Amino acid sequence: MRKTVLIFGALVLALLILFQLSKYSVLTGNTAIETVIAIIAIVFFVVGVLINKKVLHKQQNSNQEIDHKKIKDLGLSKREYEVLCEIAFGLSNKEIANKLFVSESTIKTHVSNVLVKLDAKRRTQAIQIAKNLQIIPQ
């Protein structure tokens, strides 16, 4: 956050300096008015593009990042979350069991717990809910 303020301040300062430089170079007759306007136009165009890109980039991030806090708030254990991710990947209980080297009945227990904690009736609904809560990747 401090970094953003510093960069923004430096940017404004640079622009002000550019502003003054261009004014004096015109008044002293060293530079044509067209050149100054062109430079100003290009500089501010680039600044506009960059600032906008940064803002939109943050918006995209907020849509993709996983909300680890929410996972804890839901009371999902580490293992339950693992199982949830494998469910979303489309695996069956038996396949998840093989992948995590435990028995199928263990997976069934985890799945049941996940469904309760996500307030879902089925694993497909759990996938939807988990995505809406942004606790699994889209």
Added chain:
Amino acid sequence: MRKTVLIFGALVLALLILFQLSKYSVLTGNTAIETVIAIIAIVFFVVGVLINKKVLHKQQNSNQEIDHKKIKDLGLSKREYEVLCEIAFGLSNKEIANKLFVSESTIKTHVSNVLVKLDAKRRTQAIQIAKNLQIIPQ
């Protein structure tokens, strides 16, 4: 596409006019150099922001748009695709049947066909595959 070209052309024209106007207003002494520079800066800043927003918006769209051609290529019928969407929404066969006003056995038939056409073993896997193929909303 033609629309874009027209708008872009009009924009360039407007900027050129602004450019000329500002140059003459300074040379005839009607306007202070600071005012002109400020206006140019603001205008090009806004143009930069808007153009960037449009470009990024199209990129986002390409990640979100549904590939209707692929749906046809897979041989998915209208009804089968409807059922697929409801599956992805997390509904059970019975719930889908009630929503679409048909029997559960009809839904089972559709689901089976969807699984074959998507080469999926389970409905959860079908959701994953459909998302990767971009035939259902993320």
Added chain:
DNA sequence: ATACAATTCATACTTTAGTATGAGTACTAA
């Protein structure tokens, strides 16, 4: 008119998913 695809439905069946209950182990914090 007929062949074809899409939709609908049923029955019977197998497989997978999900629930309920109880229990053993291991690790951690009070």
Added chain:
DNA sequence: TTAGTACTCATACTAAAGTATGAATTGTAT
């Protein structure tokens, strides 16, 4: 040390999902 939590597993059960087959209806294109 004990209470709590997470993880594991089993058994027995119910519910849902998925398969296979056959069949009737409807609209559409040749």
